[in-house]
Amino acid sequence: MTSRVRDCESANAHYFHRASGSEGRNRRAKGSGLLGVSRANAVINRRALAYTRKRKEPWMHAAHQKAYKGAGMEGWVARWYTRTRQNDMADFRREAKAVADRLASGASVLEVAPGPGFFAIELVKLQNYRITGLDISRTLVRIATDNARRAGVKIDFCLGDASAMSFPDECFDSVYCSAAFKNFAEPIKALDEMHRVLRPRV
Template sequence: MSAADTASAGGAAPRAAPVAAVRAYWQEHVTDWPITRARPGTRDFFRETAAYRFEKLDYLDRIAGYGDHAGEDVLDIGCGLGNDTARFAAAGARVTGLDIAPRALELARENFAQRGLQGRFVLGDGEALDFPEASFDFVYCHTVLHFTPHPERMVAEIHRVLRPGGRALLMMVNRRSWMRALHRAMKVEIDHLHSPVFHWYGPDRFRAMLDRFDEVDLRFERFPVRTLVHKGAKARIYNLAFVDLFNALPRRLTAPTGHHMLAFVRKAA
């Protein structure tokens, strides 16, 4: 692994952290959603966080395939509040949500109860899953790999718990993204950049980490959308100038700069 592939935003060496530090961070910050006004755990809180997430990550409903797993066993690693998990459950999947933070699981269970959904929620570390081999048909791991100390261990565990022919959707942040360039040039904020672990991977490094899978389809997503959080002149320049200008460019030119790298993978049958 090259230092460039996992450097922090400031160019320093990658940060290492014990599992306890990662758990403590997310236990404290799982409710840090800048757009929300409602008290955590309320119906309005879950509605606001889901609306913000799926508007900001506008590609998810288009490509994540939430409705494609009815009757299957689905594992959501790093389930957080359970908003993504709920989409699988609502479409008929048997879902298991796993998170390292007890507070996240408490909120995810409440989220499901308010929606009238069924799901199992388990406290655990995605780098050491407490499930037998071949337990799941599909594993969803979005917005997690760049926050775990050893992403390659988590990928190996995902491969282990998948059934033969099973599929997974894995996401990693792209060190060559437009977002990282803006952060460096204009100090644009990146969510949880100062968490105990934050990896930046290049596409080649990410693809190499997935070589145990029989099929790998790597796509770039997360392109600029108008900010709803920030105000003032900087936000207006970002919304009216940068977002529109960027999205007017041919996607074939801008695609490799997508902030999120999405890997659609399949385990050999």
């Protein structure tokens, strides 16, 4: 299990399907290297940590810190991150096309840690998918919801912890997670949760 999580952390984008039968417990992850954001995330964490040493932000509550390593993605950090990722829209479109090629029309998709929601928005533009985005950041949930509204698409962005999802078992056809495992305080639990909410592939 640990080696599989380590593999996930080394890749930039992860797209999960649940295998049927006895293979169901083998977390199968297919990665693509289109979203190279590890350097950007490292910069964000360094800047945010330096900032919060000087000023205690009200959004840095215990529940958020427990679920997310580093200073977190709230307030000005989330807004700064959103502005930087707007420069990568071509990458989001290419990644969305690659994922859409492996999804059936109307599939239900969970994106874990969608951030500003750019990937989910590009994906739903391609097909009539039912997309849910789960993020630990209140600021990013608001930003993603606003971005989807402005784009004229319907996506359910909600607040939650990847390691303790409130969704029922086997409720999504696919789960997508990009550049986030390195930020999870409990990556193994997060991977277990992603597997739990996936429907077995027939």
